[in-house]
Amino acid sequence: MRERNNRITFHMNDKELEELNRNVQLAGICREKYIRCALMGITIHPRTPDSCKALARQVAAVGNNLNQLARIANFNGKAEDAYLQEAQQIMTRIWQLMKEQL
Incomplete structure (x- = not known):
């Protein structure tokens, strides 16, 4: 059974629809969710680009290597x-990765 049983239809001009579609695409959510969030006053942030996610994974991997070096130094x-x-x-590699992505 549907949780949301009420349907609302309203009209928009071309400019308003373009703006809505652009914002929905930036947020990475469906139109309905975008409108509900906007009505509730929830701040809608743009979706994190896939390149930033890949950078975060690479930095985490490099950070793990750095952590291993710190453990060896502490052990010795x-x-x-x-x-x-x-x-x-x-650290130089982390800096290069960040410069490439940003």
């Missing part, structure tokens, strides 16, 4: 130059 009680250089390379 010192940070060897090789570990520090590798950590620097990882």
Whole structure:
């Protein structure tokens, strides 16, 4: 059984419809949900681009590598130059990934 049984029909001009469709596409939700959220005063944010999601995964993977280096340094009680250089390379790679995506 439907949760929403009431139907409302209203008219829009071409400009209003274009604006609605553009906002719906940016939000990544259906028209009905967009209108309901707008009526309830919920702030509707644009959907996160897929490229940002991919960047977050890559940064997380690189961060894991950096964390492994930190564990080794803590276990040994010192940070060897090789570990520090590798950590620097990882941080440089994170910076490059972010610059490419943004």
